[in-house]
Amino acid sequence: MGDFVAGISVVCFAASYAVALAFEASRLLFRSGVRGAAMLGFATAGLFAHTLFLLWRAINEPVVPLSSEFDWYLLAAWLLAAGSLWLTVANPKTPVGLFFLPIVLLLIGRAEMSSRTPFPQNPATQAWGMIHGSFNLAASVAVAIGAVAGLMWLIQAGRLSRKATPLRGFRMPSLEKLAILTSRCALVAATTGAAGFLSGIVLNAVNQQQGLLETVPWNDPVVLRMGLLVAWLLVAAVVSRVLARRPEGTRVTASLSLVSLVVLAASMVWGLVGPTRHGKSPEVVKADAAAGDTP
Numbered sequence: 001m002g003d004f005v006a007g008i009s010v011v012c013f014a015a016s017y018a019v020a021l022a023f024e025a026s027r028l029l030f031r032s033g034v035r036g037a038a039m040l041g042f043a044t045a046g047l048f049a050h051t052l053f054l055l056w057r058a059i060n061e062p063v064v065p066l067s068s069e070f071d072w073y074l075l076a077a078w079l080l081a082a083g084s085l086w087l088t089v090a091n092p093k094t095p096v097g098l099f100f101l102p103i104v105l106l107l108i109g110r111a112e113m114s115s116r117t118p119f120p121q122n123p124a125t126q127a128w129g130m131i132h133g134s135f136n137l138a139a140s141v142a143v144a145i146g147a148v149a150g151l152m153w154l155i156q157a158g159r160l161s162r163k164a165t166p167l168r169g170f171r172m173p174s175l176e177k178l179a180i181l182t183s184r185c186a187l188v189a190a191t192t193g194a195a196g197f198l199s200g201i202v203l204n205a206v207n208q209q210q211g212l213l214e215t216v217p218w219n220d221p222v223v224l225r226m227g228l229l230v231a232w233l234l235v236a237a238v239v240s241r242v243l244a245r246r247p248e249g250t251r252v253t254a255s256l257s258l259v260s261l262v263v264l265a266a267s268m269v270w271g272l273v274g275p276t277r278h279g280k281s282p283e284v285v286k287a288d289a290a291a292g293d294t295p
Helices: 002-006 010-028 035-060 069-090 096-112 123-161 175-210 221-242 249-273 282-293
Strands: none
Touching: 010 035, 010 096, 035 069, 035 096, 069 096, 069 123, 096 123, 096 249, 123 175, 123 221, 123 249, 175 221, 175 249, 221 249
């Protein structure tokens, strides 16, 4: 059994999710009596392999389990995949996977481009690091769910305004349910994002005191991108709350949720290509600086 789990790779569950997405998309093209079972089967197999992969890494990690950037993105993907599967089972006529699985696959792709080296930690930083990572994870998942709900709302509202007949296999939840979910996700994303940013400041101060990590300067790309992301999430949540009772409020909230997803995606890309001292030990920072000075 151990050899079987050890042999599971990212490709295994990513491919399962991709096949499940293809089955979900085929709802728009033709009807099939076995498609639903096949889609659920591949989604369940992907989530099962995904779970075993994370458990294996957690058990065999020499330091704090799942404490690398690679693991963070895979955890976010796992949460969305699990939520997608649960919503699909609860709402079999709603193409939930068509909206969630592309985000899951993008997060897995981002994980593959991330470092698998755990962040340096000691007992003094483990607690704050876990708090910081958990809040950031919750904010990212809330943004993704809110964007999916917002997109569904816009599609459903547009269809009703045109008095168009429902697309085959494309039944949506009610506008009221989608509006409530979008608004709540905006609030959760803003509060958890702010908490993640503030806990990151505390973590940076602890690192400086302990001398474990070199202090991350305030102009570091990771500080700038997270600060801008949190600022946007707070603005979006405030605007959503202010316009909640106005006729155009729900549409604005739905649109802002999509913008929030774009801002989050841009932040992730920025984190991939931008230089940073975030999560690096002083030795690594010095090595990077020496490499940069080398002609």
